Amino acid sequence: MTAAVAVVLASALGLDLALAGGLAAGMAFTLLIGATRGYDLRRTGSGSHEYKVIVRAGWVWATLLITVLYVAEVAIEPIYVIGAIAGSLTAVLLARTLERALVRRRRRHGEWQRRTLLVGDPEHLRSLTMQLRQDPHQGLDVVGLCVNGAAPGWAGVPVLGDVTEAADVVAEHGVGVVVVAASCMAAAELRRFCWEVESRGVELLIAPNIEEVAAARVAVRPVSGTPLLTVAIGPSRTQHSIKVALDRVLGGVLLAGALPVLAVAALLVRIGSAGSPFYTQQRAGRDGTTFTMFKLRTMYVDADRRRAELLAHSDGNEVMFKMRNDPRITPVGRMLRRFSVDELPQLWNVVRGDMSLVGPRPPLREEVADYDQDAWQRLRVKPGLTGLWQVSGRSDLDWAQTVRLDLHYVDNRSLLMDLGILGRTFRAVFGGRGAY
Missing domain, CATH: 3.40.50.720 (NAD(P)-binding Rossmann-like Domain)
Structure with missing residues (x-):
């Protein structure tokens, strides 16, 4: 940071003044971070506090730096000043990220506790x-x-x-x-x-x-000298509108990009076994309403009829039926499931508004019949193409873990959470963990 500011100042001031100015700018930023508790070791490595502090301090520091340069009438091209500020903030954030990674690694091995x-x-x-x-x-x-x-x-x-x-x-x-x-x-x-x-x-x-409440939903509100916790319930209308728009727009873009993959996969399904390459099924959507969900067919055409015969051999959980070596799955279907290619047609459900990109997976009607009051809360939102369940173990999770993850999402859903889940989905899909 000191070097970046000094280099920028060197073109308009002497070397001595440029170094002094750079040193002063670096010390000012350090003090601003300290004033906002950015060096509080108790918070190191946990939560987003460290990044928020740097961004806030950086905003104040940049404003002060620009003001000082303007008042002192230092003749420097604005683009150089902006570049120095952006480079300095990026360097500090990168250094804090590396420090955070080191702390978390040590703690994961039982150190620095x-x-x-x-x-x-x-x-x-x-x-x-x-x-x-x-x-x-x-x-x-x-x-x-x-x-x-x-x-x-x-x-x-x-x-x-x-x-x-x-x-x-x-x-x-x-x-x-x-x-x-x-x-x-x-x-x-x-x-x-x-x-x-x-x-x-x-x-x-x-x-x-309180349990399963994300930190972003909680704030302290003083009332008559007593600190009270205020907990936000549900996303705002603006967040809801943005999520709907994101589903339709990004869903459409992803669907267009997936068309070549879908065409090849559909051809392989048709060559591998008799019957239509696509499969439709009635699923429970938001508030329990029924909609038609689309998939690439990964099983033989008599799979639904044979399901009752295999219920006793389920490897899933108490409610969701899954089998690691399901005899109904075709060789091509097993490959498609391994990388979740069979789920791509559901992008059409997203574009139509039946589903969201992120949310609990849409259950079968017979599964909903076994829901208790808590599990029913999974249906308060649109079902998703992906969700916390998919990025946290998928079919390897028991029913209690599945419900807990889905309810955590339903209660704490936000745009940032959706983006984080979408990012983690790629790693989960290519890793293939829990996919069967």
Whole structure:
């Protein structure tokens, strides 16, 4: 950053002034990042905070730099100034990305973790323990629990005391982070706990009684001096309109690009077995409405009739029927399924508005009949060509995991999430994991 600004200034100022100006600009950006907590080690490697801080600091820094150059009447071509700013921000973001990758790699191997104590009710802490164990990137190594009432430890984590003894446990076990379930302490008790551990320099995290809520949906809203969590429910009308437009436009573009692949695949299907190369099936769409879904045929023409005979041999989950070595699948069909080419005709469903590019997979009508109240919530949105299920294991997941992933998407859906899932879909498809 300092070098980029110095090079730009060198054309209008002397070398000494250019170096001094570059150094001042670099120090200013560093201070701005620090002022917005960009060097907070507690947040390193987790969430998008690091990138947001750099972008905000970069915006202020660029404004100040342009203002100073304008007031000082430094004769520099605007394109050079813009290039220096863009190059500096890109370099800082790249450096932070590499640093983040290093931290996450170390944490994945059990290093650079902070000793963490969980405090609260057993049921809440059991779920929280599992989540932290499955996500070592957060850097929180759960070393013990303080629970309300008598309860055994779980997942290899011991109970070190009850809630009232949490402050003593922090001191005895060198705890650096304390996660307190919001429901386990009254406001006055939590305040006293903070007084007791203040000298230990621990970080205090409050776990509200909510699950599967993306951070982007949550904000703190002070009301009469009390911080309250506000949780956004559902996307805005603008986001919904953009998603609909994106489905139709991008779906049409992808369909046009896929036509040559579809033509070759359809010819192979027809040569490989008798019958139409395309297959239609009635599926449940948004709010349970029925629509006709299109696929390339990957099974022999008598597959539907033989399904009942194979139900007892399902390798899928409790609701969705799947078989790793389904005898109804043709040799060509197996190859098409391996790379999800058989799903490409559903781009026409996307263009027609029956489906979305991203969403829960459209279920069969007989599967919907077995849904409980939670599973039915999968139908609150249009079914998708791809979704969290596809990029998280596909047919290898059990029914509870499938429902949890789909409901996480339904509750937290956003344009950024859709774009992320579309990007991960290519890796999942070419990896072929869970495809059968």
